[in-house]
Amino acid sequence: MSAADRTERPAWHPAWLPEAAFGPLGARRVLVAPGPDAGPVGRTVVDELRAATAQHGGTLTVLDPPAAPSPADVRAHDLVLVVGPADAPAGPEAFDHRREDGTTVVVAGGPAGLLYGMHAVVRDGERAFGADHGPRHHRPVAPVRMLDHWDNVDVHPVMGQVERGYAGGSLFYADGRVRDDLTRVGAYARLLGSIGVNAVALNNVNVHATEARLLTDGLGDVARLAAAFRPHGVRAYLSVSFASPMTLGGLPTADPLDADVQRWWAQAADRVWAAVPDFGGFLVKADSEGQPGPFAYGRDHADGANLLARAVAPHGGTVFWRAFVYDHHQDWRDRRTDRARAAHDHFTPLDGRFDANVVLQVKHGPLDFQTREPVSPVLASMPRTRVAVELQVTQEYTGQQQHVCYLGPWWSEILRFGLAEDGTRTVAQIVSGLPGSPASGPPDADPLPAAGVVAVSNVGDDVFWTGHPLAQANLYAFGRLAWDPDADPVALLDEWVDLTFPGADPRVRATLHALMDDSWRTYEAYTAPLGVGFMVDPLRGHYGPNVDGYEYSRWGTYHFADRDGIGVDRTRATGTGFTGQYPAPWRDLYEDVATCPDELLLFFHHVPWEHRLHSGTTVVQHVYDSRADAVDVVERLRQHWADAADVFPADWHARVGERLDEQLRSAVEWRDQVRTYVYRKSGVPDAQGRPIY
16 A cells, blocks of 8 residues: 555554654655666655655655756755665665755665665654754664564464464455455555565465465465565565475475475476565475474485575575474473474584575574573574574463563563674674674684574554554564664664654653563563473463473473472583583573573573572562562553553553453463462462462
């Protein structure tokens, strides 16, 4: 949907792009020179500016290529946006902006940079037209900033239409096919373009039968979806099944070293790019949780990934190969088997064997998006491989968009974490191909491999996009942090509030900060303690407490609580040896119970109930106190929200109020079950005398 076509109020919330957010820009005299290669993205910028100036009383001048604005043109306008003069920044997504002699000037390296620069002006609002300042340079740190949709074309009997989706049905699919009307997909693409997301995978990584056919007879619909994303600088990718040569092509094998299999994939890639010339590539989940892969043929993951990489290479395509591979038929009796080790064990021996257009997509933690995990050591252990860090915007283990849980602060911690080279090279630097400090290798060393930041999307066809209106902030923060991992997540929350509620009563900002700033830590404080994870209910899709829900499970996630203590021994000395997968200094810091951070203690160590934390309290008393305190916080927040009814739109206030009621109910259940479980195991009473059941 172009800006010019938005003539009626759509049947969905505008999120952070309401018309009023364009007011400061739209009231000005604007000149845009989109350049000779503007394409659909350049046309989007012109359409946005035309709609904003028409709505808010400004004027728009469009310079046709190859014309460039003269000094007189610049002086005659309040805002000038231009692509491609001699001093343009390097890279098609980069832009500079300055304010001089009363004019704000955005200079972009290409149409995408022009789009991002325009949205930066929208974010700044009136500040964009304030005091003069010199050039400010903006370019994304991560080359790929991607959202993976776990959408199914058919409704899955267990996982539904959107696997781990908590915001209704799919934006893309309905009634077993791609939607006829893709207007809302275009509106979603607009939201993504405004925050710098430049790639999207269109279907579930667990590729079922109907979804697999998107690669063949569904290409016409894939092309329609790609066309909806293209005007906003977003490239389309497909999740594909490794067994496609058999299930779709009728071959007797999917062996990656088989010549017929290689030929089938090359021909499939040719057909895809013929239908979508700017197609991005493939996303693959293989040999994981029942998905087919190269192990069936005695091959490894490099063999499998390179098969697809060589098929897409002539088209400039990329293969994102997920590292989420582990034995999901484990014997709970075997204390040495450790799911946390699996990705490192499988992939680090293959470093250097993956083709240059393969990206190894690594979950940010070694398990599965738990509320608290250490950063995955795989990210630091493959210096000759392109790696992307995978986050989870959809709140599978963080309240399922029933609970307020702003994840920006956690993602910021992950991206800024100094994982490699003695703690000097952050996760963001690793996935972006940037050196740490000191610089990696000699000055003439080969460039470091770069990939990017990926996340599982949290949107659906709900009127609020994310089910919980406040979960929109997680989608916004993902895009902004993927662009700039050094951004302050609290400042990003300010941006989101100001855009979503332009010109609102100051109580709006104050109320939302009160609810959201510490919401991730509040959620953590009433759920699984001290990094142990997986106390969720497997029969309710991981929602709500079930302390022993996975304790005797084939999935391999245990807390090993007994009368003497709790936690998983992952040390080299006496446990699974997982700490040894980390580089210095983390391998020794996590190994020693005296230096292991409290918030990760039970992830790395089995300790007595009355082990004393660095905070001074015992493990058992920490569980009692933190759960009780967190419920008190949720009660106060619910009242705080009720008191602010007069400053929020009625539909917003009602929906958030319903979710807060459920959050309080669930938090009480978490508090009472975890505290009671700990008491029954340990026999140690709560020193504060609070009730335990």
